[in-house]
Amino acid sequence: MRILFVSSSYPVENDKRFLSGLITAFVDRGHEVMVLAAHSKGLPLEQVVDGVRVKRFKYFPEGLQSLAYGSGMADNIGVFAAKFQVPFYVLACMLAVLRAVGEFKPDIVQVLWGFPQGFAVWLASRISSFHFAVHLFGADVFLTRRFRMPFLVSLGANAADLVTTNSVVVNEAALALGVRNPVVRFFGGFDAEKFSGESVERFPFKIFSLGRFVERKGFKYLVRAMPLILERFPSATLEIGGDGPLRAGLVSEIDAAGVSDSVRLIGVVSEDGIADRFSSSSVFVLPSVVDSVGDTEGGVGVVLLEAMAVGTPVVASRVGGIPDLVEDGVNGLLVSEKSPGEIAYAVCRLFSDSVLSSGLSLTGKGFVKSRFSYDFVAGEFELLYGGTK
Numbered sequence: 001m002r003i004l005f006v007s008s009s010y011p012v013e014n015d016k017r018f019l020s021g022l023i024t025a026f027v028d029r030g031h032e033v034m035v036l037a038a039h040s041k042g043l044p045l046e047q048v049v050d051g052v053r054v055k056r057f058k059y060f061p062e063g064l065q066s067l068a069y070g071s072g073m074a075d076n077i078g079v080f081a082a083k084f085q086v087p088f089y090v091l092a093c094m095l096a097v098l099r100a101v102g103e104f105k106p107d108i109v110q111v112l113w114g115f116p117q118g119f120a121v122w123l124a125s126r127i128s129s130f131h132f133a134v135h136l137f138g139a140d141v142f143l144t145r146r147f148r149m150p151f152l153v154s155l156g157a158n159a160a161d162l163v164t165t166n167s168v169v170v171n172e173a174a175l176a177l178g179v180r181n182p183v184v185r186f187f188g189g190f191d192a193e194k195f196s197g198e199s200v201e202r203f204p205f206k207i208f209s210l211g212r213f214v215e216r217k218g219f220k221y222l223v224r225a226m227p228l229i230l231e232r233f234p235s236a237t238l239e240i241g242g243d244g245p246l247r248a249g250l251v252s253e254i255d256a257a258g259v260s261d262s263v264r265l266i267g268v269v270s271e272d273g274i275a276d277r278f279s280s281s282s283v284f285v286l287p288s289v290v291d292s293v294g295d296t297e298g299g300v301g302v303v304l305l306e307a308m309a310v311g312t313p314v315v316a317s318r319v320g321g322i323p324d325l326v327e328d329g330v331n332g333l334l335v336s337e338k339s340p341g342e343i344a345y346a347v348c349r350l351f352s353d354s355v356l357s358s359g360l361s362l363t364g365k366g367f368v369k370s371r372f373s374y375d376f377v378a379g380e381f382e383l384l385y386g387g388t389k
Contacts, residue, residue, distance in 0.1 A: 001385065002032045004106035006097060006117050008068040010037035010054055019112070022189050024050045025374035029382070036100050038068035038089070055100060059092035060085050073113070074139035074295055075214060075245075086116060093120035101130050108133060108385050111156070112187070114140040114174075118156030125159060133162035133385070135187050138170040138298015138320065141177060146293055150177035157182070162384055166299035167321025185380055186324075188302050192373035195309035200276045205236040205351055208281035208312075210269065210303050213244030216295050218287035218317060220250060221340050225287075226259040228344035233351055237262050241269040241277060279310045282357075283350050286316040289337040300325035305372050308332070308364035313357050315346040325372075331364035 003026060011020045026033050027050075039045060039056035041063055046055050059065060066082045067073055067089050076082045097120060101109065109132035111121045118134045125132060134157045144152045157163045157179040164185040165171040174182045207229075211217040219240055229236050240250070240263070247265065254263050269277055278284060284307035290296040297320030304325055307314050314332040316322045326332035333349070335342035350357045370376075 001108070001382075002104060002106045003034075003385075004100055004104055004109045005033065005035045005112060006093070006109060006121055007035060007037045007112040008073050008117060009040070010035050010056075011049060019188075020050060020052070021191055022187065022374045022377055023052055025189075025378040026381075027051050029375070029378055034100065034104050034106070036093075036096055038065070038093070040065060040069045055096070057092050057096035059089040072139065072212075073116075074143050077143065090116050090120045090123070093117060094123045097121055097124040098128055101128055107131065108161075110381075111135065111160070113137055114153035114157055114179075115144055116152075118160075119152050122156035122159050131161050133164065134160040135185075136163070136165045136170055136174050136179070136182065136298075137187070138166055138173070139295055141165075141170055141173045141298070142293075142295045145173065145177065146295075154178040164381075164384070167324045169320055169324075170298050183384070184324075185384065186299055186321075186372065186377060187381070188299055188305075189372050189374040189377040190302060190305040190309050190368065192309070192369060192375065194275050195278070195306050200280045202282060202312075203237075203280055204282055205233050206281045207236065207238040207283050207285055207347060208241070208277055208307075209238070209285045209287070210241040210274075210277070211286070212242055213246040213250055215246065215291040216289060216297070217242075218289035218337065219246075220253045221289070221338050222285055222287040222343055223250065223253045223257055223259065223263060225340035225343040225347070226263055227257055228341065229347055230259065230262060232348050236347075236351070237264070239264050239266050239277070239281075241266050241274075243268050274306070275310060278307045278312050281307075281312055283347055284312045284314045285343065285347065286314065286322070287335075287337075287343060288317045288319050288322065290319055296320040297322055300372075304332075305368050308368045311361040311365045313350050313360045314364065315343065315350070325368075330360075331367050332360055 035054045037056050039058045067085050111117050111134045114136045163182045165182045171182050171184050288297045299321045316326050317337040318334045319337050328334040333346040
């Protein structure tokens with residue numbers, strides 16, 4: 001099968017695993033794949049990445065392009081200069097899709113994000129006939145809901161041969177926008193070989209978290225939980241990996257909480273070192289929240305999959321798509337968003353109850369390995385594509 005993926009970015013900056021791992025799995029399964037993505041300064045217009053042919057389109061003067069990459073389109077579009085670029089982006093994407101379809105002649109065009117890619121592909125489909133599928137991650141749905149322009153997602157989604165969503169909560173939001181018959185299928189996964197088991201010593205009372213330093217990740221609530229954790233476990237430590245626009249604010253939170261001796265911001269974690277970071281931790285915490293503009297985790301969270309795959313017990317907020325993955329008390333612990341007290345209580349439970357911690361570890365590992373490896377997810381989409389012909 002020839003599959004053309006249309007994305008806002010590729011690979012995703014500072015999070016290469018998010019898309020490239022799954023798309024490479026389609027290549028490994030014998031499909032011919034091409035990726036069409038937006039351009040950004042310093043990136044080649046065409047290259048081969050891990051066996052995948054990637055073509056990028058310019059949508060504005062190169063030094064001024066600011067919609068894709070970085071913090072992601074949902075955050076970038078809040079800047080006026082970036083917002084002004086949206087019509088140019090849609091037009092450039094539409095023209096690039098028409099060229100790619102003519103050259104590559106795909107059996108299916110898989111559109112990633114309902115807006116702006118879905119809207120642009122819908123426009124292209126009015127000019128040239130081709131099969132296409134739209135996947136809604138959440139940020140696209142929440143964005144169009146925020147601007148009260150549901151048609152930006154629904155037009156493309158309802159013209160597609162197949163519409164999938166990353167979680168139950170995104171599915172419900174898509175239905176509310178007028179999208180017909182969306183199917184819940186997580187697009188993502190983890191590298192089953194890299195995260196095959198514990199590879200380093202697990203340190204007692206070590207907490208790990210990872211992600212972009214943006215509001216919806218909720219890291220400040222985890223920092224605020226640390227004084228409560230340290231009351232019971234004075235030797236507890238917290239490492240937070242990643243970077244982003246709220247780094248300075250997070251440093252201020254650490255200072256204000258008086259936990260600078262116990263909390264470290266370790267920067268962006270390399271691809272080669274990430275499995276060891278999970279393996280060496282006693283607990284992984286994902287304190288996500290619904291942010292001030294209504295955005296949250298659209299999917300289950302790749303970092304949760306990776307933590308569970310190596311057997312690290314997880315604590316996560318009960319928001320977005322996270323409850324689709326984490327069943328409270330079965331394969332992890334769920335807490336209310338923006339609740340340092342609940343985070344602290346859950347972490348201390350795992351520190352003090354080895355039976356609970358081991359049970360969650362074993363159950364979580366088995367669950368994600370059976371349903372969320374890149375190869376398994378690619379196989380699920382293969383079956384769905386078969387039904388679009």
